[in-house]
Amino acid sequence: MTRDLATAQRFYGEVVGWRFRPARLGEAFSVAFQDRVPVAGIGALAADLAMAAAWTPYFAVDDADLAVDRIRERTGTIAVGPVSFDSGGRAALVADPDGAVFGIWEGAVAADWRVGKGPAPAWLELRTRNALDAAMFYGAVLKWATGRNGCCEVSYEEDQVVLRQDGEPVARLNSGPVEIASYSPHTRPRWHVHFRVPRLRPAIDAAVALGGRAVSEVTANAMERWVTLRDPDGALFTLTTSVGADSAADFG
Template identity: 30%
Template sequence: MTTDAEKAREFYKGLFEWTFAIGGPESGHYAMANLGNDHVAGLGQIGPEMKMPPAWSVYFASDDLDDTITKVKAAGGNVMMGPMDVMEEGRMAVFTDPTGAVFGVWQPKRHTGAQRIDEPGAMTWYEVNTPDAAKARDFYCSVFDLEPHKMEGGPIEYYTLHKGAKTVGGVLQMTKEWAGVPPHWMAYFAVPNTDAAAKKLTALGGKVSVPAFDTPYGRIAVVNDPTGAVFSIVQLPAKS
């Protein structure tokens, strides 16, 4: 969601080579972002009645949104918005987890989510950054029937979340260096080259908040689009 949809579309078009299918007034001119012919993300305008900053939102899929709402409440989360039908596309609600991070849940109808992932121009990872990783871990595992795995030997407390054999996200313990940063979900987009993408997005009006650094999982930078929404870019390791 953004405070300036036109500016955001131009930025992401230049950075990721996205094209946009913009809906009519009945959808608030919500735009589907496409990579080639495939949906990879969505972009909506923040209305004057919506008290929120520009941000990327992470959505979990659900076969039964009403049941998920019950589980969220039972596990200590709160409903911020919804449930609501989005025309014939699906049904959604927005929540906060017990540590304060905002996330969405989508029960698909016609729209089933991103059609491409784990490649340049598409999302590749999602993690919640929180001051209480254990509480967040237990919440998401309870609501979505996930299995946590603690990563050993790292400098921070970190859990990966799994649905069967699939790894679906992470939980990161925020430390004192994160003072003043609220709990949040971080979306990661894959790029061919992190350093080149950082230069490109700066030229397009974005900002690098955390310069590129190397990890075992790729070279990462934390960045802002021109309207202020935070996301990460990552150059994935070469496949062996």
């Protein structure tokens, strides 16, 4: 969600390489495509809403009403919904017990689309107070590790809770110093999205030229290099690429 749809489309079009089409939800919404695959949605916030611009992940559920009931039972918060859309789907905007915001979606999901695969977001990260407690909450609400078809597997690896689908990591839950009552999206518990780009340096340069800014140093491990940025409206996200994609000259 952003305050200026046109600016956001230009920014992410240049930085991540997306193209946009109108959504069936009205003029204030658009769908981002990469390689002709839908990868994200962008919506315009009403000017009088006191909400921060932010990326929010939506998780598919079989029944939105049952999922909302499970969230309430486990001391989560329901902000909006479930609401029905003309497209046939139903959605709700909610928060976990520590205040991290996420959405649930009941409806059609493309069979060949998921986080971590192809042009979809590289992975999701939950930054929270206690990753094990969070895993218990999300596992019960979203039915992780239940053995059903398409279900995610959960493991504990190197002080992280790792969520995998078909053996590939799609999300990581990290414990750390967060401020439960903070109004800053950078310090409170939150879901964080990682987008893959072909090369990191040109994407960073494009982001800065269009009013964004880096809020972390470029970091690397044996496989990937990444950096966290804010877009012109303040929404946080991370760009990542394989180490071999960037030349040594890109980073001195």
